[in-house]
Amino acid sequence: MRPAVLSISAERVLSPIRNAVLAHAGYGVIPVATADAALQILRVRHVCAIVIANSVPLPDRRRVCSEGQSRHIPSVVLDPYDQLAEDKSEIHVNPLDGPEAFLDVLASLMQRDHRPCVTGAAAAAKL
Secondary structure, three states: OOOEEEEEOOOOOHHHHHHHHHHHOOOEEEEEOOHHHHHHHHHHOOOOEEEEOOOOOHHHHHHHHHHHHHOOOOEEEEOOOOOOOOOOOEEEEOHHHOHHHHHHHHHHHHHHHOHHHHHHHHHHHHO
């Protein structure tokens, strides 16, 4: 089973591209357009990581990151201004650095903070 990534973005052009990059990298993508939809998903599904686009308003980003933190789910915030996160389970990535940098950060964050999803996926892929 592929690790599930909750992808939050209101963008109509970049979001499908980002989600395709995630899917091509082996992640199961759960796309949503609002923070409220993301919070609903977090209540009913297992998620291995959260990706939040910079199109999501700051108060909504904080709500989703806070909920992710309480559930021990790492978050990657795509932020061209490189704002520092207060919590180490939340990492800000400049989307202009390209998809490889974004995927590397996501993989390392999941390896560090959500190892069961990564090792479970790796074990299932070997079967």
